[in-house]
Amino acid sequence: MSTVLIVVALVVVFAAVVAAVLYVGPGKAGGRRGRGLKRRFGPEYERTVALHDGDTKAAERELAERVTRHGDLRPRPLSREAREQYVALWAGLQEQFVDAPRQAVAEADRLLARLAEDRGFPAASAYEEQVAALSVHHAHHVDGYRRVHRTARADAGTGTGTGAGTEELRAAMIDARRLFEALVTAQPEDHARHAPRRPAARGHRVHAPWPKGSGA
Numbered sequence: 001m002s003t004v005l006i007v008v009a010l011v012v013v014f015a016a017v018v019a020a021v022l023y024v025g026p027g028k029a030g031g032r033r034g035r036g037l038k039r040r041f042g043p044e045y046e047r048t049v050a051l052h053d054g055d056t057k058a059a060e061r062e063l064a065e066r067v068t069r070h071g072d073l074r075p076r077p078l079s080r081e082a083r084e085q086y087v088a089l090w091a092g093l094q095e096q097f098v099d100a101p102r103q104a105v106a107e108a109d110r111l112l113a114r115l116a117e118d119r120g121f122p123a124a125s126a127y128e129e130q131v132a133a134l135s136v137h138h139a140h141h142v143d144g145y146r147r148v149h150r151t152a153r154a155d156a157g158t159g160t161g162t163g164a165g166t167e168e169l170r171a172a173m174i175d176a177r178r179l180f181e182a183l184v185t186a187q188p189e190d191h192a193r194h195a196p197r198r199p200a201a202r203g204h205r206v207h208a209p210w211p212k213g214s215g216a
Contacts (some may be wrong), residue, residue, distance in 0.1 A: 037063045070133040078184070084147040085182050086115055090177070101169045108176055109152040112145050115174070115183050124128035141182050143176030 027184065038045045048059040060188075080085070087110055097104040102146050113124035123127040134142045151164050151172040164172070 012122060016176055022063070033064070034060050037067075038065075041135070041139045044135050044142065066136050067131050070136045073120065073133055073137065075137065082118065082182055085183055086111070086180075090184075094173075097170070097173060102164075105164075105169050105172055106152040106171055108180075109132065109145075109149045112148065112176060112180060112183075115180065116145075119183055135213065138179055138182050141179040144172075144179045146179070148172040148176035 036194065041048070041063055045059070045063065046062055049056055052058040052062070090108075090137070093104045093108050093111065110124075113127070113130065116122075116130055116134060119125045121133045124130065131142060131146060134145065151169060154164060
C-alpha cells in the first residue's frame with residue numbers, strides 16, 4: 001500500500017513540475033523574444049508599442065512579422081559611380097533648400113525611395129512595405145524617412161504651399177539625411193563586387209554642411 005502511495009505521490013509531483021514548465025516556459029520565451037526585438041529595433045520598438053496603445057504583445061507580433069518577411073533581405077551593393085551620383089544629388093538638394101525648401105523636401109523623399117529600391121529594398125511604389133523592410137535593417141534611422149515623406153505629402157496636400165513651415169521642413173531634411181547616409185555609405189561587399197582589382201576605398205559619408213542662408 002505504501003508503495004502505491006509513493007507512486008501516486010511521484011506522479012502528482014511530476015505532473016506539477018510539467019505544469020509549471022508549461023506555464024512558465026512560454027512566458028520566458030516571450031520575454032526573451034521581447035528583449036531581442038527591443039535590442040534590434042531600439043526606438044522603432046517604442047514607436048510600435050505606442051502605436052498599439054501600449055500593447056507590447058501586439059507590437060512584438062508586428063515586429064516579429066517584419067523580421068520574418070524582411071530579415072533575410074541582403075541589400076544590393078551600389079557601384080562607385082551610383083554612390084557618387086547619389087551623394088551629389090543630395091548635396092544639390094541641400095543647396096536647393098535655400099530658395100525652394102518645399103520642393104527640396106519633396107525631391108528628398110523621392111530620392112530616398114529610389115535609393116532604397118536600388119539597394120534592394122521593396123519598390124518605391126510600395127511605400128509601407130519599403131518602410132517595413134527598412135525598419136528591420138535601419139531601425140535607428142527609418143523614422144527620418146517617414147518624417148520627410150509625411151512632411152512632403154502634407155505640404156503637397158494643401159495645394160497652396162502653406163503646409164509645413166521652414167523649420168519643420170529643415171528638421172525633416174536633417175532627419176532624412178541620417179537614413180540617406182546609412183544607405184549610401186559603402187560596404188565591404190560593394191567594393192568586392194564592383195571593383196575587385198582596386199584596393200577597397202573608404203565609404204563616402206555625407207558631411208556637407210547646410211549652405212549659408214539655410215539657417216541650419
